[in-house]
Amino acid sequence: MDMTSKRFIQALQDHNLDEIKRVPKSDLHNHFVLGGDRKFIKEKTGIDINPYKGIMCSMDEMHKWVEVNMGEKFNCLEMRQLLVDATIIQAAKDGIHILEIGEDVWGLDEYFQSNIKMLIDSFKQSQMKYGEQIELRLQIGMSRHCSIKYLEKCLEPFWDEKSFYSIDLYGDEKYQPIENFKGIYQKARSQGLKLKAHVGEWGSASDVRTAIEILELDEVQHGISAVKSKEVIKYLRENKIRLNITPTSNVVLGRVENFKKHPIGELYNSGIDVTINSDDILIFDSDVSKEYLRLYESGVLSADDLDDIRRNGLR
Ligand SMILES: [Zn+2]
Numbered sequence: 237m238d239m240t241s242k243r244f245i246q247a248l249q250d251h252n253l254d255e256i257k258r259v260p261k262s263d264l265h266n267h268f269v270l271g272g273d274r275k276f277i278k279e280k281t282g283i284d285i286n287p288y289k290g291i292m293c294s295m296d297e298m299h300k301w302v303e304v305n306m307g308e309k310f311n312c313l314e315m316r317q318l319l320v321d322a323t324i325i326q327a328a329k330d331g332i333h334i335l336e337i338g339e340d341v342w343g344l345d346e347y348f349q350s351n352i353k354m355l356i357d358s359f360k361q362s363q364m365k366y367g368e369q370i371e372l373r374l375q376i377g378m379s380r381h382c383s384i385k386y387l388e389k390c391l392e393p394f395w396d397e398k399s400f401y402s403i404d405l406y407g408d409e410k411y412q413p414i415e416n417f418k419g420i421y422q423k424a425r426s427q428g429l430k431l432k433a434h435v436g437e438w439g440s441a442s443d444v445r446t447a448i449e450i451l452e453l454d455e456v457q458h459g460i461s462a463v464k465s466k467e468v469i470k471y472l473r474e475n476k477i478r479l480n481i482t483p484t485s486n487v488v489l490g491r492v493e494n495f496k497k498h499p500i501g502e503l504y505n506s507g508i509d510v511t512i513n514s515d516d517i518l519i520f521d522s523d524v525s526k527e528y529l530r531l532y533e534s535g536v537l538s539a540d541d542l543d544d545i546r547r548n549g550l551r
Pocket residue numbers: 265267406434457515
């Protein structure tokens with residue numbers, strides 16, 4: 237075992253969050269708008285954003301939280317840049333060495349004057365300024381709530397830009413059939429992008445499998461419902477589909493009853509490629525180090541298993 241693993245395991249056993257933060261980790265499921273460092277945002281803007289306390293019953297409740305806490309306050313280029321900076325600063329403090337984040341496709345016109353180079357530079361320069369050690373994997377983000385025609389139009393400037401690493405789809409899983417996105421994902425595949433989508437958070441195990449088959453996904457954001465089907469578990473294992481899991485978010489959004497009952501242990505022990513991630517730090521108080529410690533303290537995974545998952549995420 238290498239020294240870093242030893243340090244990480246010891247830090248978990250000592251419940252030493254500061255030391256956990258110092259060990260390299262990845263964050264492959266992070267929505268940068270809500271991924272920022274609270275202190276930095278407060279210092280720069282005076283805006284105090286506190287995490288949600290309690291359990292939410294729906295995505296609508298989450299959207300209400302965003303409306304109240306973020307509202308229109310960040311809807312300009314300067315403030316969008318501040319949120320990018322805040323996310324890089326947060327990730328650096330959290331010991332993140334691989335960070336996968338990106339802008340929503342509509343943000344290009346809305347905040348970056350329809351200038352794709354400006355959008356890309358915004359993320360890259362922030363990474364160079366605040367997170368030298370971080371490998372930035374730039375993602376293209378899409379919402380299920382947009383029409384396909386609109387998304388296709390928004391996506392045009394993104395295609396052929398070699399700076400992007402992956403594409404992701406989020407929003408209400410039931411909003412429109414997953415088949416609708418097939419054409420976009422085929423195009424993304426031809427561009428060499430890693431294909432990801434949010435599925436199996438509110439949807440079922442079979443929704444996870446269907447999305448993977450139709451969109452030819454490499455990775456799934458969440459995918460925790462897969463635990464309810466032995467067949468889908470086997471399918472994920474055999475096809476080496478990675479699940480980028482966000483435990484605190486799952487608990488706060490009522491997807492999992494509590495930490496002790498989180499299915500990540502069962503999914504990991506079934507041989508599925510899982511990683512541990514933050515989702516929306518400002519809402520859920522969920523930096524990656526805290527996620528590792530909470531999973532350890534709840535007894536869902538051993539310190540050795542958590543280190544194995546940590547190293548897997550860095551591969
Ligand atoms: Zn997410």
